[in-house]
Amino acid sequence: MQAAPYFMHPERIKKMDFYITNAQVYHNHHFGAHVIHVTDGKIKLCTASDVPQGAETFDAQGRHVIPGFIDIHTHGAVGVDVNTAGPEDLHKIGRFFASNGTTSWLGSVLTDTEEQTQWCIEQFKAYDKIDTSDAAHLLGIHLEGPFLASAYKGAMPEHLLQQGNTALLRHYQELAEGRVKYMTVSPEVSGVTQMIPDAKKLGIRVGIGHSGATYQQAMEAIENGATLSTHTFNAMRLFHQHEPAIMGAVLASDEVYCEMICDGLHLVPATVNLLVKIKGLGRVIGITDSIMAAGLPDGHYHLGVNDVVVKDGDAKLESDGTRAGSTLTLNRGLKNIIAFTGKTLEEVIPALTENPAKFLGMEDHIGFIDDGMDADLVLLDEDNNVAQVFVKGNLVSKEA
Ligand SMILES: [Zn+2]
Numbered sequence: 001m002q003a004a005p006y007f008m009h010p011e012r013i014k015k016m017d018f019y020i021t022n023a024q025v026y027h028n029h030h031f032g033a034h035v036i037h038v039t040d041g042k043i044k045l046c047t048a049s050d051v052p053q054g055a056e057t058f059d060a061q062g063r064h065v066i067p068g069f070i071d072i073h074t075h076g077a078v079g080v081d082v083n084t085a086g087p088e089d090l091h092k093i094g095r096f097f098a099s100n101g102t103t104s105w106l107g108s109v110l111t112d113t114e115e116q117t118q119w120c121i122e123q124f125k126a127y128d129k130i131d132t133s134d135a136a137h138l139l140g141i142h143l144e145g146p147f148l149a150s151a152y153k154g155a156m157p158e159h160l161l162q163q164g165n166t167a168l169l170r171h172y173q174e175l176a177e178g179r180v181k182y183m184t185v186s187p188e189v190s191g192v193t194q195m196i197p198d199a200k201k202l203g204i205r206v207g208i209g210h211s212g213a214t215y216q217q218a219m220e221a222i223e224n225g226a227t228l229s230t231h232t233f234n235a236m237r238l239f240h241q242h243e244p245a246i247m248g249a250v251l252a253s254d255e256v257y258c259e260m261i262c263d264g265l266h267l268v269p270a271t272v273n274l275l276v277k278i279k280g281l282g283r284v285i286g287i288t289d290s291i292m293a294a295g296l297p298d299g300h301y302h303l304g305v306n307d308v309v310v311k312d313g314d315a316k317l318e319s320d321g322t323r324a325g326s327t328l329t330l331n332r333g334l335k336n337i338i339a340f341t342g343k344t345l346e347e348v349i350p351a352l353t354e355n356p357a358k359f360l361g362m363e364d365h366i367g368f369i370d371d372g373m374d375a376d377l378v379l380l381d382e383d384n385n386v387a388q389v390f391v392k393g394n395l396v397s398k399e400a
Contacts, residue, residue, distance in 0.1 A: 068103025068376035094135030111145030164191025218249030
């Protein structure tokens with residue numbers, strides 16, 4: 001993959017009280033000449049005349065400043081697979097993400113054995129005890145399974161799929177001390193639709209996907225509280241004029257967020273354009289669904305228990321050629337969505353920032369540039385490549 005050009009600032013800003021000046025700041029969906037006062041990792045918008053004499057400043061050189069990207073669905077990068085990642089490995093992913101403009105992420109744990117899933121949860125807990133101020137925030141866990149349909153399992157090991165089981169989910173969430181934020185389920189699997197309200201009570205957002213659900217089954221899941229469609233159109237039953245299926249249900253439900261893998265492979269550009277037309281840019285969420293090969297050259301890798309081969313940046317299972325995640329970054333995703341839809345930068349930014357924040361219920365501190373928000377900021381160059389990144393006010397450096 002092509003690394004985004006990056007310009008190291010010669011002096012890392014250590015003092016956590018400074019002003020980002022000479023910037024075009026994305027605020028209320030438009031760029032304007034605001035000054036950002038960063039103090040204690042938070043944002044306060046002001047104007048040039050508010051900058052005190054002698055204050056520390058960071059000259060944005062007229063660049064666009066946007067909220068950091070939020071990736072709610074990724075299995076890894078730079079040689080690390082979330083399913084086998086210890087705290088330092090998660091940190092490695094987080095540094096790579098930060099250097100590419102993703103300032104918050106959920107680690108997607110692919111369906112695995114109960115023992116391994118519990119081990120993964122322990123690693124997320126251990127991660128919170130190490131110093132990770134140079135990395136993207138790890139917001140928590142996305143459980144991709146195990147309550148999924150075998151017919152649409154994708155890269156999931158079939159023998160590990162399970163029927164709906166609130167007790168198991170509660171056990172995971174208690175062990176995780178609330179770190180499970182989102183789970184993907186198949187509505188047609190026995191017991192799953194009934195467990196969605198329980199998941200919500202446990203603080204878990206529910207997405208539907210990896211699914212052959214009928215329209216009616218999918219609508220019942222939405223009525224029960226599912227609010228998202230996992231990698232929309234991929235690994236799901238497609239629309240038919242007599243059975244609109246899960247695809248029809250998620251397109252017809254205005255409130256449901258639709259994830260889209262914006263690499264141009266999982267969805268061809270025309271499909272991305274169509275999805276955006278139907279849902280609007282307020283209800284699509286760009287994701288990477290990236291695997292350990294992101295940030296690395298073509299070769300042989302793994303995803304959970306599967307062997308994966310990556311050729312021309314395209315990841316497929318060695319066993320049967322099923323596409324198995326991506327090597328995308330959200331910076332490339334941003335440029336792809338603009339190219340595929342003909343929409344402007346201003347219009348596309350929410351798909352990677354505010355929409356995932358709102359889906360997660362975290363819009364009070366991430367996803368926007370506004371007073372009191374975390375100072376998670378991305379400076380873009382004139383080609384929309386990531387130039388500099390701040391995570392909670394820390395200027396992060398490019399991963400080698
Ligand atoms: Zn996934």
